[in-house]
Amino acid sequence: MNILALNIGSSSFKAKIFDFKTLKEIKTFKIDDISYQGVAKVFKQINPSDIGFVVHRVVHGGEKYSKATLIDSNVKKDIKNLISLAPIHNKINLQGILEAEKYFPNAKQIAVFDTAFHHNLSQLA
Numbered sequence: 873m874n875i876l877a878l879n880i881g882s883s884s885f886k887a888k889i890f891d892f893k894t895l896k897e898i899k900t901f902k903i904d905d906i907s908y909q910g911v912a913k914v915f916k917q918i919n920p921s922d923i924g925f926v927v928h929r930v931v932h933g934g935e936k937y938s939k940a941t942l943i944d945s946n947v948k949k950d951i952k953n954l955i956s957l958a959p960i961h962n963k964i965n966l967q968g969i970l971e972a973e974k975y976f977p978n979a980k981q982i983a984v985f986d987t988a989f990h991h992n993l994s995q996l997a
Contacts, residue, residue: 873924874898876976880911880929880968882960887914892924911968915975923979926972931961933985943969943981951983 875895879886887901901914928943932954941947948969955962969981 874922875925875927876918876923876972876979877927878929878968878972880964882964885910885914889918889923911971912975915971918975920976920978923976925982926976926979927982927984928965928969928972929986930965930969930983931986932958933983933987937983937985937987940982940984943983947983 873892875890875892877888877890883904885901885903889898889900890896891898901917903910903914927940930951932951933941934950934954934957936950937947948966951962951966951969955966969983972979973981
């Protein structure tokens with residue numbers, strides 16, 4: 873079982889596969905095409921049964937998400953509702969989640985939010 877880490881940004885798409893036990897990198901993908909075809913091109917190179925977890929970088933989690941979170945329908949709804957705060961990123965992040973759910977239906981989908989980094993900063997910082 874492996875971990876697929878996805879970073880679908882506004883202008884590029886990066887993905888890495890890591891061994892679950894050792895966390896050693898197995899394979900890296902980077903393409904400049906973040907369209908459906910670009911994502912599908914990468915996903916089709918990966919055996920779905922090899923992936924146990926898909927970890928998504930999501931830019932904005934609002935005040936609600938301050939740690940890695942198992943994605944369910946409520947999390948997807950919240951990401952969608954936060955698109956106005958990060959319109960370029962959250963929209964494409966959500967699309968990546970939806971596509972990954974199709975390609976890797978048995979994998980657990982996990983979101984890691986950029987805003988979690990800021991969650992514990994002091995008011996001054």
